[in-house]
Each structure stands twice: as C-alpha cells, then as structure tokens.
Amino acid sequence: MKSPELINATEADLDELLALAKSTFPQEQYQLLEGVFGTFVHLMRGLQNAKTSIKRLRQMLFGASTEHKRTRLKGSSGGATGDQPAATDPAAEAAPANAAAEPSKASGHGRNGANAYSDSPVVDVTLTDLQSGDPCPTCVAGKVDDSPPLVIVKVVGTPPLTATVFKVQRLRCRLCDAIFTAPLPEGLSLAKYDHRCASLLAVLRYGSGMPFYRLEGLQASLNVPLPDATQWDIVAAAIPGPRAARDELIRQAAQAPLLHNDDTPARILNLMKERARAEAAGQTVKARAINTSGIVAALPLGQKVVLFFTGHAHAGQNMAQVLVHRAAHLDAPMQMSDALACNFAGEFKSILGQCLTHGRRKFVDVLEHFPEPCCHVIEVLAQVYANEAHGRDEKLSPEQRLIHHPSHSGPPMQALHDWMHAQLDQCQVEPNSGLGQALRYMIKHWSGLTLFLRKEGAPLDNNSCERALKRAILHRKNSMFYKSINGADVGDSYMSLIHTCALCKVNPFEYLQALQAHAEAVIARAALWLPWNYREQLTATA
Numbered sequence: 353m354k355s356p357e358l359i360n361a362t363e364a365d366l367d368e369l370l371a372l373a374k375s376t377f378p379q380e381q382y383q384l385l386e387g388v389f390g391t392f393v394h395l396m397r398g399l400q401n402a403k404t405s406i407k408r409l410r411q412m413l414f415g416a417s418t419e420h421k422r423t424r425l426k427g428s429s430g431g432a433t434g435d436q437p438a439a440t441d442p443a444a445e446a447a448p449a450n451a452a453a454e455p456s457k458a459s460g461h462g463r464n465g466a467n468a469y470s471d472s473p474v475v476d477v478t479l480t481d482l483q484s485g486d487p488c489p490t491c492v493a494g495k496v497d498d499s500p501p502l503v504i505v506k507v508v509g510t511p512p513l514t515a516t517v518f519k520v521q522r523l524r525c526r527l528c529d530a531i532f533t534a535p536l537p538e539g540l541s542l543a544k545y546d547h548r549c550a551s552l553l554a555v556l557r558y559g560s561g562m563p564f565y566r567l568e569g570l571q572a573s574l575n576v577p578l579p580d581a582t583q584w585d586i587v588a589a590a591i592p593g594p595r596a597a598r599d600e601l602i603r604q605a606a607q608a609p610l611l612h613n614d615d616t617p618a619r620i621l622n623l624m625k626e627r628a629r630a631e632a633a634g635q636t637v638k639a640r641a642i643n644t645s646g647i648v649a650a651l652p653l654g655q656k657v658v659l660f661f662t663g664h665a666h667a668g669q670n671m672a673q674v675l676v677h678r679a680a681h682l683d684a685p686m687q688m689s690d691a692l693a694c695n696f697a698g699e700f701k702s703i704l705g706q707c708l709t710h711g712r713r714k715f716v717d718v719l720e721h722f723p724e725p726c727c728h729v730i731e732v733l734a735q736v737y738a739n740e741a742h743g744r745d746e747k748l749s750p751e752q753r754l755i756h757h758p759s760h761s762g763p764p765m766q767a768l769h770d771w772m773h774a775q776l777d778q779c780q781v782e783p784n785s786g787l788g789q790a791l792r793y794m795i796k797h798w799s800g801l802t803l804f805l806r807k808e809g810a811p812l813d814n815n816s817c818e819r820a821l822k823r824a825i826l827h828r829k830n831s832m833f834y835k836s837i838n839g840a841d842v843g844d845s846y847m848s849l850i851h852t853c854a855l856c857k858v859n860p861f862e863y864l865q866a867l868q869a870h871a872e873a874v875i876a877r878a879a880l881w882l883p884w885n886y887r888e889q890l891t892a893t894a
Contacts, residue, residue: 363393419709419716421734425727466503471859511574512556512567513549550590551864553583558846559860561826584839591842593871593881594864598659598845600878601852605649605657606677610686610809611702612648612817613667613695616824617641619833620662620840639664644824644844647674648817655884658820658851662840672698686807688814691797703807706800707814708733714790722787725775729790732768736761740812750809758805765802769795823851849883858883866890 366389373385488494521534536542556562564580571578605611620642630637645667647659661670667689675685675698687702689695690710696702712733715726739760743753772791775781781788794801803810824847834840846864853860866886867874870893874881880889 366393419713421730425719425730464505466505469505471862472505511571511576512552513571513576513578515576545586547590547865547868548861550586550868551861553587554590554594554846554864555850555861557583557587557831558827558843559823559850561823561830563831566830587846588838588842590864590868591845593867593874594849595841595845596871596875596878597867597881598848600882601657601848602659602674603677604651604879604882605647605659606674607679607682608649608651608657608685610650610688610811611671611674612688612811612814613645613671614689614814614817614821615643615645615667615692615694616821616828618644618662618824618828618840620835620837621833622836623664641666643667644821644828645670646817646821646824647671648820649674656816656852656855658848658855660824660844660847660851662824662834662844663837666694666697668693668695668697671695671702672700675700675702686803686810688811689817690814691793691800703803703810704800705803705807705810706797708736708801709813709815711790711794711797711801714793715787718786718790722785725781725787726790728771729768729794732764735764737812754808762805765805769798820851823847853883856883 370382370386370389374382377385482489482496484496484498486496488496518537518540520536523532524530525532553564553567556567557564564583567583568578568580623642627637627640642662642664643666644660644662645665647661647667647670649657649659651657659670659674661673665673671687678685684701684703686705687696688705688707690707696704712730715722715729719726719730736757739757743756748756772795776783776788776791776795781791783789783792804812827843827847834843849864849867850860853863863883863886866889867881870881870889873889873893880886
C-alpha cells in the first residue's frame with residue numbers, strides 16, 4: 353500500500369475532534385474513535401522514551417532528524433522559562449537591524465578553481481612568436497607585458513583501473529630452438545598488478561565504501577575484468593607497509609594530550625559463527641557485541657590521528673590498548689566521549705570529559721512535548737557554542753580560550769545548572785518523564801560536560817570522533833560485514849591511514865603508493881613515513 357500522509361496532531365486537536373464527534377457519532381462508533389485516539393497518544397508517549405532500536409520509527413513520527421537550533425525551534429512557542437532570560441548569539445546581536453530583511457546569500461557558487469587541483473600536472477602554453485617587451489602587433493606603438501595567464505582546467509574521464517596489453521616479440525631458431533625475446537620497455541615489470549592498483553582499490557573500498565563486487569561489475573562493463581577475490585588478494589598482499597605505518601600511528605596517538613573515542617556496531621562473520629556454535633553447545637558467551645571503535649588523537653603539533661579497531665572489544669578496551677604505549681613521564685590524557693560505561697572500561701588513567709552534544713540531544717528529542725524548558729536549555733547551550741565559534745574565529749590559543757569560556761560561558765552554564773536542580777527539587781518535572789531523564793542526565797554528568805570550563809584544550813563535544821566513525825558506517829552500509837578478523841584488521845589499517853590523510857590534507861592515494869613502493873623502509877623506520885612527513889623521505893630517496 354502507498355505510504356500515508358503523515359499528520360502531526362496535539363492532544364488538544366484530538367480532544368476537539370472527539371468533542372465534535374460525540375454529538376454526531378453513535379455511541380459505539382464514538383467509543384471506537386476515542387480508543388483509536390487514545391492508542392495514538394499512548395504510542396506517541398511511549399516512543400518519546402523509546403530506545404534507539406526504533407530510531408527510524410521515531411524520526412518518521414516526530415519529524416526532522418536534524419538537531420540544528422534554527423530547524424528545531426522554528427515555530428516553537430517555547431523560550432526561556434522562569435526568571436532566566438533566553439540566551440542569545442552575540443553575533444546575532446551585533447548584526448544590523450535590517451539584516452533580517454535581506455535574503456541570505458549562498459555560501460559559494462559550487463565551482464572549484466584551479467587551485468583545488470593541487471596534485472594535477474600543469475602544462476605551460478606559451479606564445480612562440482611574441483615575447484614580453486615586443487611591440488604590439490595590433491597598434492605597433494605599444495609594447496606587450498606579462499599578464500595573468502588564462503587558466504583552463506581539463507578533466508578527463510577514465511575507468512578506475514585500466515590495462516595495457518604488451519605483445520613482446522619473440523624469435524626462435526629453427527635449428528637449436530633458441531628463443532630471443534625483445535627487451536621490455538623501461539620501468540615495466542612482469543607483475544600483472546602494480547602498487548597503484550592496491551592503493552586505488554583501498555581508497556575505493558575503505559575510503560569511499562565501494563564493495564569489491566560492485567567494482568567487479570563496473571570493471572567488467574569497461575572490458576577490464578577484475579574479480580572481487582583478486583581485488584582482495586591485491587590489497588591484502590600490499591598490507592605490510594600500511595600496517596607498519598598504522599602501528600606507528602598507534603604509538604603516536606598514545607602520546608596525545610587529548611583523545612576522543614566511541615563505538616559503532618559492526619559484523620564479522622567468523623565471530624558470529626563462533627558465537628552461534630558456542631550458544632548451540634550450551635557454552636557461556638562472554639563477548640557478544642561486535643563493534644568498530646574509533647579513536648581520534650589530537651597531537652601536540654596540531655596533527656590528528658584516526659584509529660579504527662573492529663572486534664569484540666569496546667572503545668574503552670581499545671583505548672587501553674593504545675595507552676599501553678604512552679610514555680611514563682606524561683600526565684594522564686584528556687578523554688572525550690559520551691557517558692556510556694564501555695567507553696571508559698580499561699585500566700588507564702584519564703581526565704574524563706563528556707560530550708555536550710549528547711546532553712543537548714536529550715532535550716531535542718523531547719522538544720515537541722516540553723517546548724518551553726527544552727527551548728531554554730537549547731538557547732543556553734547555543735550561547736556556549738557561539739562563544740566557542742567566536743574563539744575559533746579569533747584564533748584564540750588554548751590559554752586564551754580557557755579564560756574566554758569561564759568568563760562568557762561559565763555564568764549561563766551555572767544558571768542552567770541551578771535551574772535544572774530547581775526543576776527537580778521543586779517537583780516541576782516528573783523525574784521519569786523524557787524531560788526528567790534529560791535533566792537527570794545533565795546533572796549526573798555535569799562535571800564531564802563542563803570540563804572545557806576548567807581544563808585547557810578540553811573540547812565541548814565528541815563530534816570529531818562521530819565524523820570519523822562515518823567512514824566505518826559507510827563501509828558497513830555498503831559492504832555489510834567483514835568475513836574474518838584478518839579482513840577486519842586489513843580494513844582498519846587502511847581506514848585509519850585514509851582518514852588520517854584526510855584530516856592532514858594529504859592525498860591518500862599517493863601516500864599509500866609511497867608506503868607500498870618503500871615497504872621495507874617503512875617497516876624499518878615507520879616514524880619517518882607518516883602522512884605529515886613522508887614527502888621528506890621520498891625526496892631523500894630520490
């Protein structure tokens with residue numbers, strides 16, 4: 353059947369309909385209609401406190417999935433409550449009075465300039481019959497000078513992998529059967545697939561989420577066949593260099609003063625089969641969940657390292673395995689995550705910070721049912737994020753940021769903390785309602801949620817790790833699963849390097865080529881072959 357048109361109705365709207373129907377409908381039909389409306393209201397209230405297992409159903413019933421303030425508060429009747437004034441964006445207050453009447457302009461035209469093609473070859477086209485300083489051929493009296501060149505970008509389409517067939521001439525002696533073969537072109541080896549194939553396959557599969565079987569169909573249609581099993585053999589054979597670089601990234605990440613971590617579900621078929629066999633045999637299965645853990649480390653010099661680990665271990669356990677490599681003389685690092693206990697499981701010391709966005713989301717989810725108090729919380733947090741954006745725009749140092757936030761974000765956050773306590777202490781909110789649970793979550797984790805007010809360099813949220821995990825989620829949506837632990841380790845190694853390259857603004861295709869072409873040097877001294885310094889080694893080698 354066709355999907356029905358979704359209609360949002362409040363309990364007041366339903367009561368009005370029931371009042372109109374009571375005088376019109378017979379008693380039995382009226383009771384049936386009243387029961388249907390009651391069921392609908394009960395379902396809506398139940399979904400308000402539902403878990404994420406029915407997330408899609410909640411989005412279908414409650415509307416937009418975006419959490420942006422201008423979308424969620426659009427048309428809302430709520431605002432600040434009590435004596436607390438609504439927080440405002442300092443940038444909005446400084447805007448001119450007629451700014452609201454001006455139409456918003458697009459941020460860009462969507463076209464890329466020549467500078468965006470930084471790794472593309474540049475061909476200089478010069479005038480052969482005219483030089484700078486020569487007389488002008490048109491007016492004769494003037495002289496021509498250098499002018500900015502006309503820049504034309506030419507983009508050519510090619511298949512992902514191309515092939516060239518070499519027919520090498522061979523001559524044979526009729527008397528002694530000696531065979532004479534023409535020399536191969538310079539630089540041509542007998543290997544069928546060069547290292548560029550492995551680099552491109554890794555970027556397509558683990559960077560863009562293209563499964564091997566889809567690429568197999570694409571290549572077959574382009575008359576360059578490449579079976580999916582062969583693709584796996586190519587990337588697996590090229591893993592020693594990238595794996596050594598990933599292990600060095602783990603050691604580098606362990607020294608970072610700030611680490612983000614989180615989990616997303618994953619599938620490994622061999623582990624799932626082992627679990628099924630153990631359950632069938634009546635054995636106790638300790639580790640049931642399979643996750644991909646993402647860890648983002650912010651290094652002291654500004655680089656960021658992204659690490660992925662797939663298996664039974666949760667994010668906290670994988671974090672412990674990383675921090676095993678931390679130097680003993682370093683202080684405990686800051687750890688940013690949500691409040692799940694599995695993110696902190698492990699024998700390691702850290703300064704815990706919790707994601708402010710997760711706390712805000714609790715109020716966004718129940719905004720429709722508690723508009724006024726939720727609007728108040730969202731407005732206060734909007735002021736905090738406006739202060740953070742101001743610090744970014746002004747390029748404040750961590751020391752200056754630690755002065756800026758307590759003076760500008762501290763008072764509204766303290767007022768919000770007092771207001772939330774008052775709501776619960778004065779019984780203004782049912783503790784087990786959606787709003788009550790959101791308030792209790794914020795109060796319980798207040799110390800971690802406000803770490804940025806006390807600790808230099810502490811972030812507001814865990815969004816950097818959430819963005820990194822999108823690469824693992826993209827892979828899961830397209831490829832569905834890994835077959836074995838080895839396959840998961842290969843995927844984690846490539847994904848860690850590719851996403852680290854993206855954050856360091858390095859071409860991952862060229863970087864993987866360098867790791868594979870110089871695998872022995874990478875394995876011997878991997879610290880010299882990281883995304884931010886490998887070009888120096890290429891220059892020295894050349």
